[in-house]
Amino acid sequence: MTTFxxxxxxxxxxxxxxxxxxxxxxxxxxxxxxxxxxxSKVAKQTIFSPNIISIEEFVEALSLLKNISNTELLFEFYNTYIKLTNSKEADSFESFSKWAQILLQDFNEVDRYLIPQKNIFDYLGAIQDLNHWSLDDNKTDFVKNYLSFWKKLHNYYIQFTEQLINKKIGYQGLIYREATKNLKSYIENNPKKQHVFLGFNALNTSEETIIQELLQNNLAKTYWDIDNLFISNQKHDAALFTRQHKNNWGFFKNNPFNWITTNYSKEKNVSAFGIPKNIGQAKYIGTLLNNLQKDNLSLQNTAVVLGDENLLIPVLNSLPPTIEALNITMGFPLKSIPIASLFESLFHLHKTPSYTYYYKDIINIISHQFIRPLFYIENVDYATKIIETINANNLVYLTAERLKQLADNSNKVIDILFSNWDKTVDTALKNCSQLILHIKNYLDDKKASNLLSLEYLFRFNELFNELSRLNTEYHHIKDVSTLYSVYKELLSSETLDFQGEPLQGLQIMGMLESRVLDFETVIISSVNEGVLPSGKTNNSFIPFDVKVENNLPTYKEKDAVYTYHFYRLLQRAKNVYILYNTESDVLTGGEKSRFITQLELEGVHRINHQIIAPQVPIIQTSLNVVEKTTPVLNALKTVAEKGFSPSSLTNYIRNPIDFYYQKVLKIKEYNNVEETVAANTLGTVVHNTLEDFYKPLTGSFISVEVINDLKNKIIKTVTHHFTDVYKEGDITKGKNLIIFEIAKRYVSNFLDLEIEDLKAGNQIKIIAIETNNDVVIDIPELDFPVTITGKVDRVDEFNGITRIVDYKTGRVEQNSVEIVDWTTITIDYSKYSKSFQVLTYAYMMHISNKIQLPVEAGIISFKNLSKGFLKFSKKDKAGTYAKKDALITQETLDNFSRELIQLILDICNPNIPFTEKEV
Incomplete structure (x- = not known):
């Protein structure tokens, strides 16, 4: 294959x-x-290399101006803006930067296409004057300022460009305009210098003027790369610009037009693949490359062209391991580097001045891969210590001082991360630079394994040095929020370049990097509407009709640019693979691109069109089963001797594997910060409050007067227990305040219920409050003792009948403490767990001779207090429920103990593994 x-x-x-x-x-x-x-392939002898430059370099040399970054342009433009705008009406730099970038793009277009500036800016002002929404003669100040802004556009432009020219700097459009002004002088000073322009397509007016002038003076040659099939079809957008140049340039009326080729019509293997999602495309690119290698096709002349450059990392991760040589022309965006997330978190934390910081933000920062090692000092992991203290004490908001206390004042990094950011921008920048230095010092100790991280750090050090320079030179950054905006602007344009041999191996590039280049095998990804071509985007203050009137490019011309690049890639290629996303997404591209439909309709090449479905393996889900080995059985003996609690037994009924994790492996739930008071915390507070109230009343009858006295202590006691259980969590506002009020209301309502019972003539005697029970039960089948342990919330005597009472802050209905068949009590957790629990309490207290049968056992539900004491009941089923027996007798406990012992035997049975239940 010969190349252009x-x-x-x-x-x-x-x-x-x-x-x-x-x-x-x-x-x-x-x-x-x-x-x-x-x-080297053309020259027959050793020669000096010619001068090879890009069009931007040529024009910049011609203009005598130096191109500067978009960020610095914003600062320069703001100088002009505040000079021409009343200080009371001027926007802050942060607000200014949001609209100024669009205006700078318009300045750029106007200059590149050599549009008379005054005409177009005056026209824009006149349009706004016609369109403004105020028809009153007496316009408001807002309307006046709005219209005044549009009338000043020409002045902004004049002052701004003069300011740049005086400094010998400029943006691309200004450089092009100045280059055309200097063209005559350049031709006079270089009368014999020959220029060769090759591979161009869409040219702005400045470029057209420069090239045509050099052609007319016999100082240049042009080589176009267009196929006859495109240029002969007046409706084919791939040749839109080339046709205009051929027809409109006077030079070509008497001189040949080089070149119109016929490469596109030659036989090609063209395939189009519809693949779900972007990651699917990346994976399939890897599959295609692997297949090409298996077919013994060299990847030396193969290019992967990414329509969406965000696919770079997924594609790199999908490449076959057999690919040895690789060249990547696009840079790796700095915003995708891991350390970018660290500074993103820091700016997020500090852009709004505050002396307290949200715990999740703190944990996010100190857990970052580049920060965590800095908290490891003298074999103490202060990061873990801080996180554990935050979780244990429910610290939702912390100050920098508190963090330093938690780190024993031994870590200077805390000052850098959390202190002083709100004072000045200089301090914020200094903190960022110091942080980079601290990270570098750590990485230097292990340089061999951290070379890539050091490279990341170096690029961010350069970025913050540039921010410091801009802040020192222009003084427009007034606060951290503005600094963050500028940082984001710089970050979006910076990349980390890959190292590689540009001319060897597989080439991975963006669409624009493919200009002028030819490859035998081409893989093009993301060929979707909205990506290739990009569609109707209009990031400009200049209306569509004004652009058309002044021959400025619109979305049609921009689409034609990508049409040319797409078809030019196909011209000399032999194997073409076109990939598109079958899953329409309005944010990243819609349906299959019109380019694919056009290829199919042209009929020049037969398109092999397939929809690729990813191979999704069927993963057989199996329930977790743990056999009871000797160590497990020994652990179970220890648990049995220490004691099975009603909650652990019901946990086994609910899911045996959870019992195994918690009781055998001793895996505890991780303590997270409770931003909002959890249900179990609320329950603990209510239980502890009632314990404080009733414990002193043990052994005595209660009265209305006693309960009324207790009501006066609700606020103090509930507050005390919230502080004890919820630690330093804030209960003074938000949802926590509501839950605090609910806890008070629960206690108050319960005491009101007691008063109602007493006023109704009932006698209530407190027998025990929060009493611990540990009883050993004899199970002949087991050769080790088994203990049942548990704490009963309350035991009282109600009109002479002993009651075992369990408090529940959640909602419980009567049917939750009723059973029909004893064999189901250890099987169905959702229906019978509460019955199992209260019966266990009754069984333990009976064995330990703390109560005499018959008794009642049940639940008081704080969310269902109107139903009072919900008694356990055994129901006989005879067609309909004819009888309920609410008294717990010896028969009741005998039936229950039989099921309880069988449950413990199952738990300790070596032949019954712990088997996970389906949820």
Whole structure:
């Protein structure tokens, strides 16, 4: 396969042009590398390399101006803005930057296309005057300021461009305009210098003027790369610009138009693959490359062109391991580097001045991979210590001082991360630079394993140095929020370049990097509407009709640019693989691109069109089963001797594997910060409050007067227990305040219920409060003792009948403490767990002779207090429920103990594994 660049060089050689004396001007720097490589194949003897430059470099040299970054342009433009705007009406730099970037793009377009500035800006002002929404003669100040802004656009432009020219700097459009002004002088000073323009397509007015002027003065040659099939079809957008140049340039009326080729019509293997999602495309690119290698096709002349450059990392992760040589032309965005997330978190924390910080933000920062090691000092992991203290004490908001206390004042990094950011921008920048230095010092100790991380750090150090320079030179950054905006602007344009041999191996590039280059095998991804082509985007203050009137590019012309690039990739290729996302997404591209439909309708090539479905393996889900080995059985003996609690037994009924994790493996639930008081915390507070109230009344009858006295202590006691259980969590506002009020209401309502019972003539005697029970039960089948342990919330005597009472802050209904069949009590957790629990309490207290049968056992539900004491009941089923027996007798406990012992035997049975239940 011969390439366009090779053909151009051969043509120049055949015309006896001295290649060393030529200046080659190309659309991109990358194309220059390939041209230099092709020179070695064309030159028959050793020659000096010609001057090879990009069009931007040529125009910049012609203009005598230096191109500067978009961020610095914003600062320069703000200087002009505040000079021409009343200080009371001027926007802050942060607000200014949001609309100024769009205006700078418009300045750029106006200059590149050599539009008379006054005409277009005056026209824009007149349009706004016609369109404004105030029809009153007496316009409001807001309307006046709005219209005044549009009328000042020309003044902004004049002052701004003069300011830049005086400093010998400029944006691309200004550089192009100045270059056209200096063109005559350049031609006079270089009367014999020959220029070769090759591979261009869409040209702005400045470029057209420069190239045509050089052509007319016999100082240039142009080589276009367009296929006859495109240029002969007046409706084909791939040749939209080339047709205009051929028809409108006077030079081509008497001179040949080089070149119109016929490469596109040659036989090609073209395949289009619809694949779900972007990751699916990345994976399939890896599959295609693997298949190409299996077919013994060299990847030396293969290019992967990414329509969406966000696919770079997924594609790199999907490449076959057999690919040895690789060249990536696009840089790795700094915003995707791990350390970017650290500074994102820091700016998020500090952009709103505050002396207290949200615990999740703190944990996020000190847990970051670049920060965590800095908290490991003298074999003490202070990061873990801080996180555990936050979780244990429910610290939702912390100050920098508290953090320093938790780190024993031994870590200077806390000052850098959390102190002083709200004072000045200089301090914030200094903190960032110091943080980078601290991280570097740590990484230097293990340089061999951290070379990539050090490279990341170096690029961010450069970025913050640039921020410091801009802040020192322009003084427009007034607070951390503005600094964050500028940081984001810089970050979005910075990349970390890959190292590699540009001319070897597989090439991975973006669409624009493919200009002028030819490959035998091409894989193009993300060929979807909204990506290729990008569609109707209009990031401009200039209306569509004004652009058309002034020959400025609209979305149609921008689509035509990508149409050319897409078809040019296909011209000389033999194998073409086009991938698109079948899952429409309005944010990242819609349906299949019109380019694919156009290829199919043209009928030039037969398109192999397939929809690829990813291979999703069927993963057989199996329930977790743990056999009872000797160590497990020994652990169970220890648990049995220490004591099975009613809650642990019901936990086994609910899911045996959870019992195994908690009781055998001793895995505890991780204590997270309770931002909002959890249900179990509320329950603990209510239980502890009632314990404080009733414990002193043990052994005595209660009265209305006693309960009324207790009501006066509710606020103090509930507050005390919230502080004890919820630690330093805030209960003074938000949902926590509501839950605090609910706890008080629960206690108050319970005491009101007691008063109602007493006023109704009932006698209530407190027998025991929060009493511990530990009883050993005899199970002949087991050769080790078994203990049942548990704490009963309350035991009282109600009109002479002993009651065992369990408090529940959740909602419980009567049917939750009723059973029909004893065999189901250890099987169905959801229905019978509460019955199991209260019966266990009754069984323990009976064995320990703390109560005499018959008794009642049940639940008082704080969410269902109107139902009072919900008694356990055994129901006989005879068609309908004819009888309920609420008294717990010896028969009741005998039936229950039989099921309880069988449950414990199952738990300790070596032949019954712990088997997970389906949820």
């Amino acid at each position: 660049i090779f053909d151009v060089l051969k043509d120049l050689q055949n015309k006896n042009e001295g290649l060393s004396e030529l200046t080659f001007i190309l659309p991109s720097k990358r194309a220059g590398l390939f041209l230099k490589h092709q020179l």
